[in-house]
Amino acid sequence: MAAVKECQWSYDACAAAVRAVAREHNDDLSSCDRSHVGHWVGGVRPSAQTQRYLAEAISRRLGYVVHPTDLGFSTGGSLEPDLGGLDWWKHDPATDLLTVGRADLERRAFGLTALYSLAALAVPLDSWQEIAERGRRAQGGDVAVGRSEIAAVRDMLAVFGKADERFGGGHARLAVVQYLTSDVAGYLRGSFSSDADRRAMFSAAAEMTYLAGWKAFDSSLHGLAQRYYVQSLRLANEADDRALAGFTLRAMAHQAVDLGHGQEALELASSSLEWSKGRATPAATALFTILTARGHAATSDSARTSSAISAAETHLSNASPEDEPMWIRTSGFTETSLASQAGQALRDLGDLPGAERQLRRSIATRNAETYRRIHTLTLANLADVQCTQGRLSEAAENWNHAMDAMAGVKSGRAHSAVTNIRTRLSSLGPRLPTFAKRLDQRAADCLRTA
Template sequence: MGRPPLHQQPNALLAHWMRRSRTSNQQLARLVTERGAAQGITGLGTDESRVRAWLKGAVPREPVPRLIVEVLGARSGWDLTLADVGLPGDDEAIGPRTPWTRAAAVAVLNQITRSHMMLPDTRTGPEAAQVLTGDQLLTPLHEWTLVRPDPYEPARGNGRRVGMSGVEGIRDITSTFRDLDNRHGGVLAPSAVLAQTHVVLSHLKAASYTDAVGAALFSAAGDLAGVAGWMLFDAGHHAPAQRTFVAALHAAAEGGDQRLGAHLLQCMARQMSHLGHVEDALDLVALAQYGARRQLSPAGTSMLAALEARFQAILGQVRDSETAVSRALDAFEHVNPADEDPHLAFFDEPELRATLGIAHQIAATHLDKGPARTRHVRISADLVGAALAARPEHRQRSRAFDHLGLARTHLAGGEVEGAAEETKLCLEMLGTVRSRRVADRLGELYAEAAPVADTPPGQELRERIHSHLATAG
């Protein structure tokens, strides 16, 4: 029949895909046997009782899991994986097709905390190619805008009762990990955050709590998992980061927290842009803006508009970028930090200036040399310089990005010596900051400086970057 898990849990994902494909227990048993026979596999003996056992959490032996995926995939019209139906043996742990239910939210959070995430960390490697893009990513995520949390049962679990003080403890831990990430980058601690997420899962699965506490628990779990996803992204583990963001989005939806959901979607948008999928990034921003349109705070509205400005600039849509810049500035005028959520604490005035400054810097690269390009370069230098001057000391990675942004702005304006100096300052900070994103951006600057490689400052800039990247590992 198969091996039972040590802590057997009902397979909510298998049940979902059976319902969605309109497949009964008896039908699944028969179809698995027939598909196996067609492939020369005999002696399976699959029957309705075994399907009931799988739904309770038993794991069938090979090749039955593969046959289950093939049967349900054919009947539903989806290209499913083992993980989509809640079975082990597939590295693609979580995808956007995961059903938007409470049981599935717990299941996907459980999967990410048990995953091994020591994978290659370059944007051009095979691991980065595993991220979902286009309709594969965006079509299922649109269901996020329609989710209504499942009704809570009067009593949950037989364990201890969890109250709001327990939720506040989770939020305090999340804040600590956020601060660690800001100070030192995401390379050091994603496993620790995932381990803490697993502890939170024990509350969701075994404790009892009221409706209000249950919603807050799911929201807190989603926020904590989002920090883990961000650290994985910053460390260059792109496919695990995407799966973790999706799992966090499911938890946020189950907690009814649309503002957190919008925040997680903007994290995913930044990752898509970093990997070169800029149109997908814009679509994710639009989905966040629409899905949380009645709940967004002024900081959330401003942040999404600022990102939109940057992504439009990358696509060369300079006028649309400038329009989004104006919307970001208008919304930020209404920000009261005391009224904003903890996950938006990073989006202060320096962060706004830096984001808009980079949008102007990118816009300048799409313009011929002349007054318009000079104007964008000047605005970029003013904004990013002001951001750097006002950054809190603990935002070390952001400060490194600011120096890097200034280097690229100087280069866009033909100030090669200024670019070399800012690059030097950025590299001096990387002894305490370990971030694959910073390293990737340095690689871009190295390529952008190729036309000035025959000048002393251009040669110095490229040699410094080459030396750092060759030894950073």
């Protein structure tokens, strides 16, 4: 296989790269080794999903998108060639939103098999104006769209957004996608009485598409989440809503850092600040800035991490909640959320006492019932930090609180937090104290019934 040779990989290195991509998608390919790569090079076809892992691993190595078909594999009629490259900037966003949404609704396996692509993170910020102009020329459907339709979309956003924070991304995820592909996509193709109405509808559609992406991210469907995020960016660009585009770039940075791509996370967070400069409110700027702290921490830059945390706190202190956009108010970004992100940044740097202070601050100031999912995750993060410091009894108490809080929450991230409990406890060996054994059993039962 010429592409493997072009990567200048040994067979062992190729197998390791494929295993790394698989891990991002919660797929255990620990058995994949150099002998498998040798078989592939010799003409043996791996499974369809392994073909995608291999193509993504090669894409990351070479710096451009490689599809399974480029490696000589047949797609068997899959939509993946159309969706895998994310090179949709030449199409109008309403069409591409429909393509992704319908694949999500009609092909159950699509959300599970869509891969997270590092190549797709290089969004063409410098050419968005020309892309937006093409979109404006493409408008002109038969449906008349005005203020009442815009208000309807925003009302639905408020309902879906509140439910998401309380019950998790797995709750009503497909209902959001169904609404996007029916009502919202129809509005985007409609006719508008003014450019202001057109921008307002595209902005509302961008927020709804962001929510679809966030719900997929929270459900650990990372490739699918990325596809919705890219479409949200395009719609925000059509609306000339740079602050909202920054909000989505920040979400992409959050996803990247969670998946272990620190440098890419830093670049995305920095882009969110650059793209929204002069347009973002103080709280929005604080949110974008705290994600740069996560990126700096992931790249082991302690000085810039501390500076970014301080800058974010200063921006937030200048915010007036009533003047912030709805997407800031709905997501509940306040001192509480900033402290949670700061705690994770300090944890990644290895400053465990500092991380614990910030996470405790977040837990103490959060409305736990309204924001049940993030409260669950923050408790789990605090417990993990305490366990790392050797304080197992305190960690167990907070892990139990986290499982109490997650009752009724459908979230892949919460599920991963419970899996982590068992992983951490198993690393301590068989001679666990009784309270830890009870916790391990509770975590096992929780995973079994999830």
